[in-house]
Amino acid sequence: MFIDKAEIILIAGNGGHGGVSFRREKYVPMGGPDGGHGGHGGNIVFMADQGYRTLMEFKYKRKHKADSGEMGTGGRSAGKSGSDLIIKVPVGTIVKDKETGQVLCDLSKDGQKFTVAQGGRGGRGNMDFATPTRQAPRFAQGGIKGEEKTVILELKLLADVGLIGFPNVGKSTLLSVVTKARPKIANYHFTTLIPNLGVVEWRDYKTFVIADIPGLIEGAHEGTGLGDQFLRHVERTKLLVHLLDASGSEGRDPLEDFNAINYELEKYNKKLAQRVQIVVLNKVDLLPDLEDVEVLKTKLEALGYEVFIISAVTGLGLDKLMSRVVLLLDEIGEVEPIFDIEAVDETLYTPEFKENQFTIEKIDNVFVVEGAFLERLINSVNFEDLDSIGFFQKVLKDKGVFVELEAMGIKDEDYVRLHEVEFEYFK
Numbered sequence: 001m002f003i004d005k006a007e008i009i010l011i012a013g014n015g016g017h018g019g020v021s022f023r024r025e026k027y028v029p030m031g032g033p034d035g036g037h038g039g040h041g042g043n044i045v046f047m048a049d050q051g052y053r054t055l056m057e058f059k060y061k062r063k064h065k066a067d068s069g070e071m072g073t074g075g076r077s078a079g080k081s082g083s084d085l086i087i088k089v090p091v092g093t094i095v096k097d098k099e100t101g102q103v104l105c106d107l108s109k110d111g112q113k114f115t116v117a118q119g120g121r122g123g124r125g126n127m128d129f130a131t132p133t134r135q136a137p138r139f140a141q142g143g144i145k146g147e148e149k150t151v152i153l154e155l156k157l158l159a160d161v162g163l164i165g166f167p168n169v170g171k172s173t174l175l176s177v178v179t180k181a182r183p184k185i186a187n188y189h190f191t192t193l194i195p196n197l198g199v200v201e202w203r204d205y206k207t208f209v210i211a212d213i214p215g216l217i218e219g220a221h222e223g224t225g226l227g228d229q230f231l232r233h234v235e236r237t238k239l240l241v242h243l244l245d246a247s248g249s250e251g252r253d254p255l256e257d258f259n260a261i262n263y264e265l266e267k268y269n270k271k272l273a274q275r276v277q278i279v280v281l282n283k284v285d286l287l288p289d290l291e292d293v294e295v296l297k298t299k300l301e302a303l304g305y306e307v308f309i310i311s312a313v314t315g316l317g318l319d320k321l322m323s324r325v326v327l328l329l330d331e332i333g334e335v336e337p338i339f340d341i342e343a344v345d346e347t348l349y350t351p352e353f354k355e356n357q358f359t360i361e362k363i364d365n366v367f368v369v370e371g372a373f374l375e376r377l378i379n380s381v382n383f384e385d386l387d388s389i390g391f392f393q394k395v396l397k398d399k400g401v402f403v404e405l406e407a408m409g410i411k412d413e414d415y416v417r418l419h420e421v422e423f424e425y426f427k
Helices: 171-178 224-234 254-268 291-302 318-332 372-380 386-398 401-407
Strands: 005-011 044-048 063-065 085-089 093-097 103-107 113-117 148-155 161-164 196-200 208-212 239-245 276-282 307-309 358-363 366-371 415-418 421-424
Touching: 005 113, 044 093, 044 103, 063 085, 103 113, 113 148, 161 171, 171 196, 171 208, 171 318, 208 318, 239 254, 239 318, 254 276, 254 291, 276 291, 276 318, 291 307, 307 318, 358 372, 358 401, 366 372, 366 401, 372 386, 372 415, 386 401
Parallel strands: 005 063, 044 085, 161 208, 161 239, 239 276, 276 307, 366 415
Antiparallel strands: 005 148, 044 113, 093 103, 093 148, 196 208, 358 366, 415 421
């Protein structure tokens, strides 16, 4: 089964908590704190692999989680960092952030890697919290949670030439003639249910890849006939070869079909509609003479297009067409990307932008405080130790939590809840 789009959930590894430990040896009874730092959480990395052809496996496995870092231990030993999770995808896959719609990476080369979700930083051990006045801290820093995000994977075929046109105009036949591809061919609409790729080795020219894109109909950019699912596969092509049924064998007007397909391209993506396009008038073997075809050719040339007359079945005109395609590919060279890729910082995940954010809501006479830094703070605190409680209160003060609570009218003996911890407030 050919699956070219999938939605998955990514959960990077959490950073390990810092260790709380004290050096105790035979002749060093008061050696001081020696708790090590927690290990970093594992990242989630996507890698393009030419051995994969579809996004099939993501249809059944939607959640992907990297290993978390281990907790620091005594002897200043740091916890082991979590292993990165490498997710292999077909070459030509792009990864989009579902929430923002931004393209995070475009994996267009075999072996290309990109970190999409970054693991959390490990917390500092209690050895880092020793001061001249606090020589035996019984608390350490909690690890940061790894990034969690939902992403959309889209597979876009890597083809130099895209064959476009309505169903039954002869795209699959042409592909089978000029390549070794063997697409299913039959005389009914939407025979091509998946895009077909073929490698062209024409004469002494260098090879190139051509894709038969499933038939488009009016409304394709809005999803009619599954057109929007297939249009993505022409996004990477340098050259569009637009096939028309010059014989009108199904009672259709070739010129109307031509305008309809280009309308769909324009609505789908204006950059795509500006790709170099040549027009091919196919099925002329079904006509008694070429008089009407020459008239149609003249009209299309007047619009600024190169036009070729062929019969994919008999081979008429194929040599001239394919020779021109090869020359055009050299002239076009590299093309501008259809989609914009959001710049992503590859450094270690450090969400400082969330560290000072919190909300306070009064629910049933309890002030409920929520914020990204609170869970980490609570993991840092030993509520049975006065020094640790003092550290806890200092962080809340520095973050502005107490100021906001007082602005909301909190009074002594009112209750405050932070995650699973609840306490009475005293100024």
